[in-house]
Amino acid sequence: VVGEKMDTERLYDSVNILLSLQSQNGGVSVWEPAVAQSWLELLNPTEFFADIVIEHEYAECTGSAIQALVLFKKLYPEHRKREIETFIAKAAMFLEDTQYPNGGWYGNWGICFTYGTWFALGGLTAAGKTYYNCAAVRKGVEFLLTTQQEDGGWGESYLSCPKKEFVPLEGKSNLTQTA
Numbered sequence: 001v002v003g004e005k006m007d008t009e010r011l012y013d014s015v016n017i018l019l020s021l022q023s024q025n026g027g028v029s030v031w032e033p034a035v036a037q038s039w040l041e042l043l044n045p046t047e048f049f050a051d052i053v054i055e056h057e058y059a060e061c062t063g064s065a066i067q068a069l070v071l072f073k074k075l076y077p078e079h080r081k082r083e084i085e086t087f088i089a090k091a092a093m094f095l096e097d098t099q100y101p102n103g104g105w106y107g108n109w110g111i112c113f114t115y116g117t118w119f120a121l122g123g124l125t126a127a128g129k130t131y132y133n134c135a136a137v138r139k140g141v142e143f144l145l146t147t148q149q150e151d152g153g154w155g156e157s158y159l160s161c162p163k164k165e166f167v168p169l170e171g172k173s174n175l176t177q178t179a
Contacts, residue, residue, distance in 0.1 A: 008076070011072065011076070012076075012079060014068075015069065015072055015079065015080065015084070016080075018065050018068060018069060018087075019080065019083055019084070019087055021061070021065070022065075022087055022090065022091065023057050025057065025090075025094055025097075026057075026062070026090030026091050026092075026093050026094030026097075027057025027058070027061075027062050027091070027094040027098070028057060028058065028061040028062040028064075028065045028091060029055045029056060029057050029058065029061060030055065030058070030061060031055055056108075057094065057098075058108050058109065059095060059098060059105040059106065059107060059108075059116045059117075059119050059120045059123075060107060060108065060109050060110075060115070060116060060119040062091050062094055062095055062119075062120075062123055063095065063119035063120050063121075063122050063123025063124070063126075064119060064122075064123065065087075065091060065123075066088055066091050066092065066095075066122075066123035066124075066126050066127050067122055067123055067126040069084050069087060069088055070088065070126040070127065071126075072084070073085075088127050089127070091123065091127070092123065092124055092127040092129060095120045095123055095124055095136065096124070096134070096135075096136040099120070099136050099139060099140065100113070102143055102165070102166055103117075103139035103140055103141075103142050103143030103146075104116060104117040104140065104143040104144075104147075104166060105117050105119070105120040105140070106164060107119070111156050111157070111158050111160060111161060111177070112156055112158070112160035112161045112166075113143070113147075113156060113160055113166045114144070114147065114154050114156045114177045115156075115177070117140050117143060117144060120136075120140060121137060121140045121141070124136060124137050124140075125137070143166075147166060147168065149168070149169075149171070149172065149173045150171075151172070151173050152173070152178075153173025153174070153175075153177070153178035154173055154174065154177040154178050155168060155169030155172050155173040155174040155177060155178075156168060156169060156174065156177055157169050
């Protein structure tokens with residue numbers, strides 16, 4: 001690693017922030033726990049940005065938070081131990097509960113199901129879920145295998161985002177999604 005070692009108190013502060021971002025349903029948002037009522041989205045003044053008025057939970061944030069806390073727990077096993085374990089369990093359940101019927105997870109920060117599934121499976125795996133002990137992981141793996149292109153890569157159209165269903169790129173892979 002480049003640079004000086006980070007002060008332990010800064011790591012504790014980071015964990016404290018992560019723990020504060022978990023919503024009641026176990027998901028993790030970006031700025032604050034999602035608590036506002038969904039009807040407030042009707043006040044959205046834009047025509048082209050959907051679901052921006054209130055905070056939402058995201059598979060990407062939830063999966064990443066699980067991975068970060070699992071690593072932190074290995075390095076600092078006694079710091080807020082019970083709270084971190086509870087967070088990880090609730091976050092894993094959120095990911096299992098928000099899986100789409102197609103086996104993927106909707107990705108908000110990239111295109112779309114391929115991206116969201118990457119983060120969700122990373123989080124579930126970090127939480128100790130495997131192909132053999134978790135139906136959501138099996139369905140996620142099956143989603144990735146069934147959406148793989150003939151050339152061995154993955155390619156998903158941006159149209160998946162507004163349609164909220166997987167739309168493949170026609171007969172070609174995308175370097176970013178394959179990587």
